[in-house]
Amino acid sequence: xxxxxxxxxxxxxxxxxxxxxxxxxxxxxxxxxxxxxxxxxxxxxxxxxxxxxxxxxxxxxxxxxxxxxxxxxxxxxxxxxxxxxxxxxxxxxxxxxxxxxxxxxxxxxxxxxxxxxxxxxxxxxxxxxxxxxxxxxxxxxxxxxxxxxxxxxxxxxxxxxxxxxxxxxxxxxxxxxxxxxxxxxxxxxxxxxxxxxxxxxxxxxxxxxxxxxxxxxxxxxxxxxxxxxxxxxxxxxxxxxxxxxxxxxxxxxxxxxxxxxxxxxxxxxxxxxxxxxxxxxxxxxxxxxxxxxxxx
Amino acid sequence: xxxxxxxxxxxxxxxxxxxxxxxxxxxxxxxxxxxxxxxxxxxxxxxxxxxxxxxxxxxxxxxxxxxxxxxxxxxxxxxxxxxxxxxxxxxxxxxxxxxxxxxxxxxxxxxxxxxxxxxxxxxxxxxxxxxxxxxxxxxxxxxxxxxxxxxxxxxxxxxxxxxxxxxxxxxxxxxxxxxxxxxxxxxxxxxxxxxxxxxxxxxxxxxxxxxxxxxxxxxxxxxxxxxxxxxxxxxxxxxxxxxxxxxxxxxxxxxxxxxxxxxxxxxxxxxxxxxxxxxxxxxxxxxxxxxxxxxxxxxxxxxxxxxxxxxxxxxxxxx
Numbered sequence: 001x002x003x004x005x006x007x008x009x010x011x012x013x014x015x016x017x018x019x020x021x022x023x024x025x026x027x028x029x030x031x032x033x034x035x036x037x038x039x040x041x042x043x044x045x046x047x048x049x050x051x052x053x054x055x056x057x058x059x060x061x062x063x064x065x066x067x068x069x070x071x072x073x074x075x076x077x078x079x080x081x082x083x084x085x086x087x088x089x090x091x092x093x094x095x096x097x098x099x100x101x102x103x104x105x106x107x108x109x110x111x112x113x114x115x116x117x118x119x120x121x122x123x124x125x126x127x128x129x130x131x132x133x134x135x136x137x138x139x140x141x142x143x144x145x146x147x148x149x150x151x152x153x154x155x156x157x158x159x160x161x162x163x164x165x166x167x168x169x170x171x172x173x174x175x176x177x178x179x180x181x182x183x184x185x186x187x188x189x190x191x192x193x194x195x196x197x198x199x200x201x202x203x204x205x206x207x208x209x210x211x212x213x214x215x216x217x218x219x220x221x222x223x224x225x226x227x228x229x230x231x232x233x234x235x236x237x238x239x240x241x242x243x244x245x246x247x248x249x250x251x252x253x254x255x256x257x258x259x260x261x262x263x264x265x266x267x268x269x270x271x272x273x274x275x276x277x278x279x280x281x282x283x284x285x286x287x288x289x290x291x292x293x294x295x296x
Numbered sequence: 297x298x299x300x301x302x303x304x305x306x307x308x309x310x311x312x313x314x315x316x317x318x319x320x321x322x323x324x325x326x327x328x329x330x331x332x333x334x335x336x337x338x339x340x341x342x343x344x345x346x347x348x349x350x351x352x353x354x355x356x357x358x359x360x361x362x363x364x365x366x367x368x369x370x371x372x373x374x375x376x377x378x379x380x381x382x383x384x385x386x387x388x389x390x391x392x393x394x395x396x397x398x399x400x401x402x403x404x405x406x407x408x409x410x411x412x413x414x415x416x417x418x419x420x421x422x423x424x425x426x427x428x429x430x431x432x433x434x435x436x437x438x439x440x441x442x443x444x445x446x447x448x449x450x451x452x453x454x455x456x457x458x459x460x461x462x463x464x465x466x467x468x469x470x471x472x473x474x475x476x477x478x479x480x481x482x483x484x485x486x487x488x489x490x491x492x493x494x495x496x497x498x499x500x501x502x503x504x505x506x507x508x509x510x511x512x513x514x515x516x517x518x519x520x521x522x523x524x525x526x527x528x529x530x531x532x533x534x535x536x537x538x539x540x541x542x543x544x545x546x547x548x549x550x551x552x553x554x555x556x557x558x559x560x561x562x563x564x565x566x567x568x569x570x571x572x573x574x575x576x577x578x579x580x581x582x583x584x585x586x587x588x589x590x591x592x593x594x595x596x597x598x599x600x601x602x603x604x605x606x607x608x609x610x611x612x613x614x615x
Contacts, residue, residue, distance in 0.1 A: 086371065134399055141369060142398040145389055151359045152394055155366020155374075158351060162327065162372065182390075185359035 005135055006126050012110030013081045016073070023074055031074075032241040038108060039069040039241075043268050044295050045104035045117055051288035053121040055129065059278040060174060061101035063205040063238070063263040064093075067172055068105040070244040076170070080111045083137040087165050090140050090156050094149025095174035095203065096130040097280075103127050103136070111138035147180025149173065150200065154186045157198040157256075170248070172201045176208030179217050184229070187258075191230020196251035200231065200258045203238065205265035209279045222260055231258035238263035269294055308465040309407060311443035313338035315450040316375060320346055323454060327351060327367055329376045331360045337377035337407050357382050361390035361402070368400040373457050375450075379413070380406030380422030380463065388428055391461075396432040401457035408466035410500060410550035411590040418584040426498075426527060427555030429461050436460040437527035440479065441487075441502040442471045445525055448479035465499055467550075467590045472502045472523065482529035490520035493608045494538035494545045498524040498557050501548040504594070507601035512608055519608070524557055535564040539572045544611035546577045548604055550594070553580035575614035577607040 023034045042065050050056035072078075076089040093102045100120060107114045112126075119125035126135035130144030141152045153171035160167040177183065190198055202222065206213050213219050223233045232253045236243040238261025247259045265279075266272030269291045272283075283291060320326040320342065327349045330337050334352060343350040351367075353360045357378060364376035376383070383406050384391065395402045406425055413420035429437055436458060440446040449462045477485050487502055488509050497505035502523045509519035520542055522534055538545055545565065547558035558578030565573060585593050594600060598607075 090369075132397070141365060141400065142393055145393055147358070148362060148390065148393055151362020151390070152366040152369065154359070155363035155368075156370050157366070158363065159367045159370030159372050162348065163370065167370075182358040182362065185353070185356035186362065189353050189356070189359060189363070 004126065005137060006112045006116055008081050008083065008137055009110045009113040010081060012107070012114065016080060016109045020073060028242060035069055035073055035241045038073045039066050040295055042069060042101065042104045042108055044292060045107070046100040047269070047283065047288055047291045047295070049100045049104065049117050049120040051283050051285065052118065054282050055121050056100045056282065057097040057280045058283065059207065059265040059272060059280075060095060060098045060203070060205065062267045062269060062272065063265045064095065064098050064172060064203045065101050065267070066239050066241060066244060067201055067203060067261055068101055070241060070248060071170060072105050072109050074245060075248045080109045080138065083111060087167055089168045090153070090170070092140050092143065092149040092153050092171040093131065094143055094146070094171050095177055096143030096149070099127070099129060099131050102131055106136065106138045109138070112136060146174070146177040147182035150183050151186040153198060153200070154190050154195065157190070157195040158193065160197055161195070166197070168197050168199065168250070170199045170201060172203060174208070175202055175204045175206065175213050175219055175222070176216070178202060178219050178222070187226070187229040187231065190256045194230070194254055195256045196254050198256040199248060200256065202258070202260050203263050204260050205263045207265045207274070207276050207279065211276060226258035226260070231256050233258045233260065235260045236262065239267055305468050305470040306443045307468050308440060308443055308446040309338040311446040312405065312450060312464045313342060315447040317342050317345060319450065319454050320349065323373070325371065325373045326454060327372050327374050329353065329360055329364050329367065329374050331355055331357050331378045331382065333378050333407065336379060337405070339377060357386035358390050361387040361404070362394050364402040364404075365390070365394035365398060365400040368402045368457070373401065373403065373454055375403045375405050375453070377405040377407055379420070380409035380425050381420055384422065384425040384428055391429065391435070392432055395459045396435040399434055399459060402459055403453045403457070404461040406461060406463050409463045410465070410467060411585065411593040412466035414589040414593055415587055417587065421585055423551045423581050425463065426549070426551050426557065430528060430555060430560065434459055435528060436481065437463070438479070439463040439499040439525055439527055440465070441499055441523045441525055442469055442473055444471060444473050445479045452479065452481065463499055467500050469500050470503050472506060479525055482526050482531060484531040484534040485523040485525060486520070487523045488519060488521035490518040491542055492518040493612050494520040494522060494542045495604060495608060496522045496524050496538070496545065496547045496557065496561060498527065498549055500550050501599065504599060504601055504604060505548055508604035508608065511601055511605040517608070517612070527557065527560070530560055532564050535561050536568065536572070539565050539568055539574045542574070543615040544575045544608065546604060546608045546611055547579065548599060549580040550599065551580050553578050553582060556580060575611045577611045579604065579607055
């Protein structure tokens with residue numbers, strides 16, 4: 001197997017460290033502003049990547065961006081210069097089709113060079129349409145087929161317990177992805193074992209590839225379902241930075257945390273927002289330009 | 297020797313469980329994961345000795361393999377144990393994406409493969425596992441032929457953890473390997489030297505091939521028997537040597553022939569120069585099995601020593 005791995009960009013890692021320190025020390029309002037700036041950069045990057053590649057999943061990328069931003073720029077205890085440190089918080093993007101947002105986030109933390117984003121989905125690029133840990137540092141496990149990330153996250157949470165470390169494990173899933181049975185197998189186990197070090201984040205944008213989730217195979221009441229499986233449930237606005245920060249705090253009940261992040265698919269770009277056809281529609285050059293104006 | 301005698305003596309699951317417990321005493325990274333299969337994976341003693349390190353996910357095979365990948369990603373050595381038909385069939389995509397493609401060093405232990413659950417019917421037979429797993433790059437496939445090789449397979453997985461599937465037999469088999477005849481990654485073992493025809497077995501069928509060799513030897517035929525314990529990486533070199541040094545090859549597997557051992561051997565033989573392109577016979581299944589014990593089904597599908605000897609004579613006649 002070809003296992004060529006991109007390497008981290010130390011200059012960016014240093015900048016990421018400085019910004020994290022600044023964010024952590026800032027008052028609440030300024031902290032939100034700093035993280036909003038990061039999110040805007042990531043959104044601009046992913047639009048550019050998808051526009052250039054003429055492929056991607058722009059709607060879901062934009063809905064999960066604030067979640068990724070808060071995790072990587074404020075919450076996760078990680079070192080992008082040492083992505084496989086023995087003790088680290090772990091994040092899995094189970095909705096692996098939103099790789100563009102993930103890569104842009106990893107680049108913003110210095111895991112990979114920013115210039116590598118230009119290769120997104122090009123022939124032989126490390127940055128495939130779905131993330132591959134053997135090529136992209138910071139990717140913990142390969143995702144793409146839906147319903148895979150949560151069981152792996154449960155395994156990591158169990159491992160942290162067995163090792164006696166205080167590592168936390170976060171996994172982000174699409175809401176449509178909750179139709180996969182494997183997720184409920186994993187939730188049942190997480191609840192049964194009271195994995196308080198696990199946070200399950202559901203990007204609740206209410207759209208899946210072909211239609212609204214509730215018109216396809218309804219998920220509501222999702223909060224009650226998660227609670228019934230033994231999770232501590234937090235329902236928030238998934239674009240409210242302060243709410244995300246609070247929701248990503250530790251479990252207060254000894255149960256795994258389930259965050260239902262109510263989001264807007266396509267968030268930040270007016271003509272993409274909440275429109276089913278933008279699941280994987282590709283913006284034209286003019287539309288990329290308009291998106292950049294809106295995200296300026 | 298009859299099929300009942302060829303399939304007798306030892307249940308490899310016991311050797312597996314004994315070795316796993318022994319290694320776990322000195323290596324805290326070792327954990328076992330199972331799908332309510334504590335008893336059928338012979339993990340009762342492991343659970344009693346290491347209650348925290350036996351992770352029973354319940355009847356949830358997709359979750360079981362994903363959890364195994366997460367444990368491996370966190371530096372542990374998970375032995376993920378489940379009945380082979382469900383471990384491979386139900387969680388095939390997890391094996392592909394979470395184990396092989398992600399390169400998490402999970403040790404998948406397919407218990408009771410082949411016809412081990414004979415009378416329970418095709419839902420419980422694991423005769424597609426080799427065909428399903430062989431196309432996955434980066435996944436070792438080990439089929440120990442006896443209890444010695446089973447212990448060696450467990451030791452090797454701990455010494456150098458990598459994504460691996462071990463086919464752990466329940467159908468009883470005699471010892472077929474001896475001291476010095478080690479399980480080596482990417483190599484077949486020579487179970488018997490010979491120069492006229494080569495029989496290649498894997499797992500339970502190695503003893504069948506050895507019994508067939510005895511029958512053929514009585515006619516004055518010199519038979520080489522290879523024990524294909526390492527299916528991936530495949531021992532191309534031994535197949536090339538067999539094609540060059542003997543005049544026919546017969547493969548025998550307790551599995552469907554579509555994409556299994558015989559297909560792998562044939563895939564090598566057809567690429568050889570005409571002078572080495574020896575006649576072959578590929579013995580195994582081509583259909584769902586009827587009701588019957590493992591021994592009955594081996595007879596039903598023509599996998600007895602007498603059937604193998606007949607196939608060898610046919611193949612030699614074509615040479």
